[in-house]
Amino acid sequence: MSGALRGAWRRLGIEPTTDQGAIRRAYADALRAMDVDADVAGFAALRDARDTVLAWARQQPKDAAREAPEPESPAAPADEPAFVPGTWPHAAPRLDLPGSAEGAGVVAGEDHGHDALVPAPVFVPAQGPADAQFVMAQPTLGPAQLPAGELPVEAAAVAAARRDAPRADHALHALLLDGPGTEFGLAEAERARAAALIDELVAQADAGGVDLWARTEEWLAETLARAWPRSAPLLDGVARTFGWTDRPATTGDSPAVAFLIPRLNESPLLRTARPAEDALFTLLIPDEGSDEPLDEAGEAAAMQALGAVLDEARDARIERSAEIEGWLADLLVQSWPRSAPLLEPAAQAFNWESEHGHLNERPQIAYLNARLRGLRFVQKVQDKGHPLHRAWQELTRQGKRKSLFAPKAKVRQLIDGVRSNFPELEQHFNPMLVAAWEGRRLSGKGANFGWMAILLIGLIRMVIAIADYGNDHPVSAPRLPYETSVPAAPGQAPDPPFDPARDPVLADTVHRLFGADLSYADLARRNPNLAETLQANRRMTADAEQLARKAQTVLNMRFFLAHLNAKSPRLDDLARWRLDQMAAARADGPDTCLSVAGGGDLPPGRTLPEAALARQQKLARAMLAAGELDASRPQGTSRSYAIPGAMVDRVIALSQLSEARVRAAFHNQGSAADQCAVRIALIKAALAWQGTDRVAILQGT
Amino acid sequence: MIIGIDLGTTNSAVALWDGEAAQLVPNALGQMLTPSAVSVLPDGTTVVGQAALERMAAKDGATQVSFKRYMGTDHKLKLGRNTYSAEELSALVLASLRDDVAAQTGQVPTEAVITVPAYFNDKQRKATRRAGELAGLSVRRLINEPTAAALAFGLASRGEYEPFLVFDLGGGTFDVSIVEMFAGIVEVRASAGDNRLGGDDFNEALANALRARLDPDGLLDRQNPERARALLLQAAERTRRTLSDKAEAELAVTVEDRRLALTVTTADLEAAVEPLLRRLRDPVVRALRDSQIDTASLSEVVLVGGATRMPVVRKAITRLFGRFPNSTVHPDHAVALGAAIQGGLIARDGGLDEVRITDVCPFTLGVDRSERDGRGGVVSGLFTPIIERNTPVPVSRVHYFQTMADNQRRVEFGIFQGEAREVSGNVRLGGLDIPVPPRPAGEVQVDVRFSYDSSGLLEVDVSIPLTGESRNVVFVDEEDRKDAAELDRRRRALAAIKVHPREEAANQALLARAERMWEDHLGDVREAIGHWIIAFQTALESQDHRTIAQASADLAMRLDSLDAEMPL
Known part of the structure; x- marks a missing residue:
């Protein structure tokens, strides 16, 4: 027991106990015995003591419960999700791309106190006695060993009657649990197919009588539960069919049903592919990753979808509405400037402007509020009475030469004002005119007016990235640097004998990195060093999830190292891969983005979107084939390069930051958000750039 | 007591x-x-x-x-x-x-x-x-x-x-x-x-939303704006109350001997107050x-x-x-x-x-501070919270500040309440000013203590540990500075106001109500109310308790029955 805790018990005047009622009574007695107005410090100390002790007590029974899970725990009333103190609402499941692979990982969150939100562990083998029981009742289902997992005979008979089609239960099982890619969310086509299979099963059960109905319900519940969260988009339909909606789980429910019922109330955005949210997401973040503004039809569709989302938020209860708000804000930030037309109605619905300038203004809201003020300014400046109206017209018209009649001071004021307040508005200006007014010439060569930006990239950063990894997810085995290959030392042969070529976890990991058709043996042949690294890590953990993360770390590092020396076109591929990574990291916060930019990893729970993952696999295959996935380090520890002036302009436009902030970010100064935005913009600009220094910049960023 | x-x-x-x-x-x-x-x-x-x-x-x-x-x-x-x-x-x-x-x-x-x-x-x-x-x-x-x-x-x-x-x-x-x-x-x-x-805002929103429909000829615009506003708000308040029980209510005002009326539904009310509900x-x-x-x-x-x-x-x-x-x-x-x-x-x-x-304490309390930016300039007007919002009270917290310039002679603090990062967005509660010994920048420390008591009143103490100088209760707002004599003078001025005798309050309220209803009605009804008022005033002048009690009961009954007939 720590000293603070001992002191707290003493102040409350009771012996250590986990009884929260007793603690509160002790606090109440002590409070009654004092005059808080006369002893302000004593009051503060008493409260601190109570809070410390209560926090401790809350910790205790929770741990005990974890060791011996109570059977009722999954059957907690559905409308009272366990509350995690200290984390609301940030701990609320982040809404991610509906139906995408991220969903699953993100719910878990980073905090270990979130158990309530993590898909119940009961369906994962080897978690404890209670789970083992459940697993026994429901052994691993494969087409080869179906008895426990297959549907009752009657249904089988019905299915068998239809010779042309495979049995629906087998097909559904394969689709959800056994098939390739089952660690990801359901794609739209898969979801439709699964729904059709479920319909078929339900129809069979409906024709079969009460007993078959009950067994079908049970089978579907178990299948969905075991395939959670991949099965999430299917839950609503099944729940409606079997009447799991609008009721809490009871002790009469099977564990699978008891697991699923609370999930019905959990973040439906995450769970089900809702048309409005889905549509909005697809419109704003199309697969091609377009930054172009929405076309007219797209804008109308987006507005309509937004209307539906806002209606839902308005009618929802507070947490849900806060969740939608967070999701929407993230989405608008990520898809800016495409999302510009949606900002005003969204901001109005959620009163975002009232948060402007507040001590705890959320970063996304701060970003959106800044954009909103820019939009407002554009509207106002169109008005003839606006003092800067003529200056605005001058800078936004066609032409190359400055007008003699334009108000000089106002034009300068406008340029300066826009740069410092609404940098994104500079895109409205005619660059030729801006240049003319600033008395500089636009040219392809940066030397004329450009300035040099020097970026230092130290290997230190990479070393830090490696060392940091693993700090927040404890590993029971001694930590090894993952890039160290560990040849099996004589006399230390692993026990039991471990055959990497047959290990399913390792095979999974290789699939995840390189696609389904590459085996561990293939990898070992083509890149023994990488295979060995993975194998060494595999021996440290049996947890597939953990290994997958480590493997991704190893791959990230190799990609990162490769890009430092690569030439086009591989360099371009790697640059695009890094953009994917940074985009995913940005959703987590600017610090994560910077860490990823320096070769760090995405935080646990945050993975690349499906499309980006596919690109990553393709790239990994290509580099493996070309022998480019070495762990060799580049020569030298720092590099510098010049950024041509025109590219700087492009970076300013892309990042939508003021010149001063871009300049600071080039020197690794300024806020992490700025640095992140500038890095992304710089890579994009460099990819589009065809001049000198392209390679140096792409390698150096 | x-x-x-x-x-x-x-x-x-x-x-x-x-x-x-x-x-x-x-x-x-x-x-x-x-x-x-x-x-x-x-x-x-x-x-x-x-x-x-x-x-x-x-x-x-x-x-x-x-x-x-x-x-x-x-x-x-x-x-x-x-x-x-x-x-x-x-x-x-x-x-x-x-x-x-x-x-x-x-x-x-x-x-x-x-x-x-x-x-x-x-x-x-x-x-x-x-x-x-x-x-x-x-x-x-x-x-x-x-x-x-x-x-x-x-x-x-x-x-x-x-x-x-x-x-x-x-x-x-x-x-x-x-x-x-x-x-x-x-x-x-x-x-x-x-x-x-609050409820007043709901009245105002309802009145604003329906004013054009109620008064297409702009009759109210020709009135004294304050009176027009009072009439509308009073009418809106009545309408809003009726809508608490019924699906429809009348919004009516009488101006220049014309009665403007409009039927208002709950949907109208909902549409009018939607922005308020969002708040x-x-x-x-x-x-x-x-x-x-x-x-x-x-x-x-x-x-x-x-x-x-x-x-x-x-x-x-x-x-x-x-x-x-x-x-x-x-x-x-x-x-x-x-x-x-x-x-x-x-x-x-x-x-x-x-x-x-x-x-x-439901809001953040703190002082303004200045700091040097990266380029050697000074940014001022930044808010430094000392008591964070929702801290249990009573509470007492101290923060330490340093001088910014060499040989700085005094330190000024503005005391603010609010949630904005810059003090310009917060409520200024007052300010204080304390001399400091001339020393190189950063060498003089200033301790600022905020104490917030159970009544929600703030006290600020500032001290300079280096000199031992301290100022207790330096926090003074304009009103507090007025001395006790001033307060006493105001109290006497208020006491001198001739307040209507308490025992007559009920009759006074009844009379005022009758007069208000006289304004609200037209034609025969108005004339009848006028007669009732005169009868009641006559009874009041009689100073006979029984007569007054009887007249007051009569008038109240008549007004009640008239109110029950509304809307006309």
Whole structure:
């Protein structure tokens, strides 16, 4: 027991106990015995003591419960999700791309106190006695060993009657649990197919009588539960069919049903592919990753979808509405400037402007509020009475030469004002005119007016990235640097004998990195060093999830190292891969983005979107084939390069930051958000750039 | 005897702790609620309460209502030939409540607990306290309205409660508090609010939304704007109340002998107040977030404040929390009862031995600071919080600052309240200035201590450890600087106001109501009301109690039956 805790018990005047009622009574007695107005410090100390002790007590029974899970725990009333103190609402499941692979990982969150939100562990083998029981009742289902997992005979008979089609239960099982890619969310086509299979099963059960109905319900519940969260988009339909909606789980429910019922109330955005949210997401973040503004039809569709989302938020209860708000804000930030037309109605619905300038203004809201003020300014400046109206017209018209009649001071004021307040508005200006007014010439060569930006990239950063990894997810085995290959030392042969070529976890990991058709043996042949690294890590953990993360770390590092020396076109591929990574990291916060930019990893729970993952696999295959996935380090520890002036302009436009902030970010100064935005913009600009220094910049960023 | 007073925007009430329970004290009209309205009659006497409210839209414009909104500001309110501050008008209401207690108990109370909206800032609190002092009451404590309501709610059942939420939407202010109750301790976990949102805003929104439809010819635009506004707001208030029970109501005003009327549906009301309903969400979210409680863990949502009677508000609340609110406490009485309980607590009444209450400071308090930016310039006007919002009170916190320039001779602090990063977005409560010994920059340390007491009043101490110089209670706001003599002068000035005799209050209210109805009606009905008024005035002049009582009963009955016939 720590000293603070001992002191707290003493102040409350009771012996250590986990009884929260007793603690509160002790606090109440002590409070009654004092005059808080006369002893302000004593009051503060008493409260601190109570809070410390209560926090401790809350910790205790929770741990005990974890060791011996109570059977009722999954059957907690559905409308009272366990509350995690200290984390609301940030701990609320982040809404991610509906139906995408991220969903699953993100719910878990980073905090270990979130158990309530993590898909119940009961369906994962080897978690404890209670789970083992459940697993026994429901052994691993494969087409080869179906008895426990297959549907009752009657249904089988019905299915068998239809010779042309495979049995629906087998097909559904394969689709959800056994098939390739089952660690990801359901794609739209898969979801439709699964729904059709479920319909078929339900129809069979409906024709079969009460007993078959009950067994079908049970089978579907178990299948969905075991395939959670991949099965999430299917839950609503099944729940409606079997009447799991609008009721809490009871002790009469099977564990699978008891697991699923609370999930019905959990973040439906995450769970089900809702048309409005889905549509909005697809419109704003199309697969091609377009930054172009929405076309007219797209804008109308987006507005309509937004209307539906806002209606839902308005009618929802507070947490849900806060969740939608967070999701929407993230989405608008990520898809800016495409999302510009949606900002005003969204901001109005959620009163975002009232948060402007507040001590705890959320970063996304701060970003959106800044954009909103820019939009407002554009509207106002169109008005003839606006003092800067003529200056605005001058800078936004066609032409190359400055007008003699334009108000000089106002034009300068406008340029300066826009740069410092609404940098994104500079895109409205005619660059030729801006240049003319600033008395500089636009040219392809940066030397004329450009300035040099020097970026230092130290290997230190990479070393830090490696060392940091693993700090927040404890590993029971001694930590090894993952890039160290560990040849099996004589006399230390692993026990039991471990055959990497047959290990399913390792095979999974290789699939995840390189696609389904590459085996561990293939990898070992083509890149023994990488295979060995993975194998060494595999021996440290049996947890597939953990290994997958480590493997991704190893791959990230190799990609990162490769890009430092690569030439086009591989360099371009790697640059695009890094953009994917940074985009995913940005959703987590600017610090994560910077860490990823320096070769760090995405935080646990945050993975690349499906499309980006596919690109990553393709790239990994290509580099493996070309022998480019070495762990060799580049020569030298720092590099510098010049950024041509025109590219700087492009970076300013892309990042939508003021010149001063871009300049600071080039020197690794300024806020992490700025640095992140500038890095992304710089890579994009460099990819589009065809001049000198392209390679140096792409390698150096 | 410590009385508990709910000094509301629309209505006020007073209650007493009788040793076992809190009891409301009725006013001269036998009502528990006294409208917070002050009016000057043509004869120069002042009336408070119902009689004043009836005169709200009278042509002489000598009535003030909702002045609580101007509490703590220098805004002057015109009343007849004089102008008053909000605290002075509030003092008149407080004095009237004090007299009600005196009439019931036979002794004039001298001490009071007065409630304020949780989100009232320091200036507003100080003004409220001065209002009490001007009314000859020593204000033992200011207590937050939702906290008072929580006390009343908690004590009524004496149960243990998981956190519950008090949703207090009054006439002019909106507060949300999250409260926990266990073993006799009532603990406020967090409060948030909007001190510019209340039932008045709903009236205003309704009036604004329908004005064009009601008055297509712009008849009202030709009136004295203040009177037109008063007429509309009064009509909107009546309409809004009717819509609480019915699906349709009439919105009607009579101007220039023309009656403008319009049928209003609940849908009209909902559309008009939609933006206001949206503003209910923010404080709720803030309070939940600050107390780290989610809606599912709340055991109850307790409604307080007259505006929570509106079905559109209840609907919004049900939507927000996904459940029906609790309406076991009387929304208009709970705050005054809670204040009386707090009075009993301060008096250490035996019946309340087990009870203690702890509250929070619902907003962030701090000072402005300057700092050097990366380029050697100075950025000033940054807000440094010293007491974070929702810290339990009483609390005392100290922060350390350093001098910025070599040989700096003095340090100036502005004292601010609010949530903005830059002080320009916050409320300035005052400032202070302290000399420091000339030393190189950064060598002189300045300690700033903020103490926030149970009444929600702030005290600031600054000291320079290097010289041992310290200034206690350096925090002075403009009003506080006025000395005791000034306060005394104002008290005497108020006392000199000729207030209409209490025993005549009921008749005065009746007369004012009849006059208001005379204005509202036209033709034969108006003529009839005119006759009734003359008959009643004649009876009043007779000074014969029985005659007056009879006439007053007759008039009241006639007016009631006329009201029942509405809408015409």
